[in-house]
Amino acid sequence: MITVISPEYFKTIPWKNGLGSTTELAISPNSTLADFDWRLSIATVANNGMFSDFSGYERNLVLIEGNGLTLKHDSGQVDELSQLLDIANFDGGWKTDGLLTNGTIKDFNIMAKQGCYQSNVCTYVAKQVVTLDPKRSSLCFAYSLSGEIQIIQGDHKLFAPKGFLCRIDNQESASEKDINLIGEQMIVIELTKHEAKR
Template sequence: MMASVIRNEDLVRVPWKNGGGTTAEVAAFPEGSGFDTFGWRISMADVASDGPFSLFPGIDRTLIVVEGNGIELDVEGIAYRLDKASPKLSFSGDDITTGRLLGGPIRDLNVMTRRGQFHHRTRFVESGVALLAEGTDVAFLVALDGSFDVTLDSTIHSLQVLDTLMLEATQDLVLLSGTGRAILVEIAPEAPA
């Protein structure tokens, strides 16, 4: 099974257009695609101030706070508090969204898939085993609270905090060991209508 580690320290951070933070692309498909052409995109953003989020028409998004005290998102007039107790929200990139920090800067993981082409799901995992959902095309495992070892085909992939393991679809059990949690992101193509 093909797998590769993407180190957090190797990510290239670039400023947002509005200057409210920086973003770093972890992976995108097709490779080299831009904001208007990706089928899916995984990124990490550093949010340094309150302000509007960019619109992504036709995109389904999930935002997960991975560092910091949290953020309150206003999505089309409805407030959602994202913090350590409830760090995740899925919403449409079509929705007008603004963020208000709850006590200092945050880092978040963004998962975006183009509606009609791909869909995604995210879940928190701990030490033990994981099985990817049927139909998954590619998966990402992001270490959150501490180091994490992932064993695939008797090869151990060691992740430090916020490192990402990208792996192709498998129906084998994925062995996980570590002291904290990780986020498992699964991306699958939309079934033809």
């Protein structure tokens, strides 16, 4: 099932550390900020400072506006986000210090609970066709910074305008046709649910 979600359904909530607020685009059902399986959000960062502790989660952070951000983690890893749609992938339990390059930025956050979901995040600057195999992941999202996304599956076609979130639930039969996303400055997220251990 493919759903296009309007920004009017996004929620603005405080950061976990209380130092700012974030726009929550989507979150796993029956979840809270303290306990969720996956979550997508956009945050404005206006000052240098420590990131919230999200121990037990894998984080992907994408630069979507501004002049850049450096993330220094206590693991020793350093992520330099200098170009639009640069991605940082890191453990949410690390102590992470965010240093602005030159002024306020916005970032797109994807968080997935470790051992529950595996996330694969890709960004595409130039206009192109991205093909998704419904059998490969449990849930997909797409978001464009600059224009609409065309979503094509067989004879069906939908459009997600700039700033809208496209959600694709891959719970249908294994015979479902591939889905093509056509757009530019896109963030495409595939979430794969880990099989429960027996």
